Amino acid sequence: MGDEEKKSRRDFLQRASLLVAGGCGALAAVEVVVASLPPAAARRDYFSVGHLADFRHGTLTFLPQPEVFVLCDDRGLGAFSARCTHLGCTVRRSSQGFQCPCHGARYDEQGRLLAGPATRDLDWFALHIDADGGVWLDRRRRVPAGTMILPELPGVKQS
Numbered sequence: 001m002g003d004e005e006k007k008s009r010r011d012f013l014q015r016a017s018l019l020v021a022g023g024c025g026a027l028a029a030v031e032v033v034v035a036s037l038p039p040a041a042a043r044r045d046y047f048s049v050g051h052l053a054d055f056r057h058g059t060l061t062f063l064p065q066p067e068v069f070v071l072c073d074d075r076g077l078g079a080f081s082a083r084c085t086h087l088g089c090t091v092r093r094s095s096q097g098f099q100c101p102c103h104g105a106r107y108d109e110q111g112r113l114l115a116g117p118a119t120r121d122l123d124w125f126a127l128h129i130d131a132d133g134g135v136w137l138d139r140r141r142r143v144p145a146g147t148m149i150l151p152e153l154p155g156v157k158q159s
């Protein structure tokens with residue numbers, strides 16, 4: 001490991017420790033996924049879900065528009081739909097995770113299907129972080145359940 005790499009790593013750890021009191025922006029101690037945002041012209045299918053500072057570690061935030069939950073935990077930040085995959089009713093929190101009020105489908109805390117009549121998990125969507133820490137949801141791009149991103153820290157070289 002060269003001096004420059006050691007310095008970069010030390011700077012990175014210092015910045016990460018300074019951000020511990022913050023939200024998901026502090027979760028950069030493990031593998032970091034750089035999430036870039038496309039040019040403005042291609043963003044019409046992107047939905048702003050807030051800023052990195054809005055999301056606290058260990059929280060699940062419901063956003064009524066566009067009916068998604070944003071999960072912030074040790075793995076980073078992820079988002080999944082609140083719409084039941086059976087016929088589209090909005091699920092509600094339950095002791096096991098989520099339950100659909102329409103026909104009773106149940107999902108665990110990450111939207112994985114526990115009981116029908118739905119036949120698949122809640123939909124997870126790709127998230128992107130812009131240069132200002134804005135968090136954007138890509139409504140066109142579904143990702144496997146449990147997919148999380150770790151926000152990039154500005155000025156820190158990613159490995």
Ligand code: FES
Nearest residue numbers: 084086087100103
């Ligand atoms: S719409 Fe959710 S179980 Fe039917």
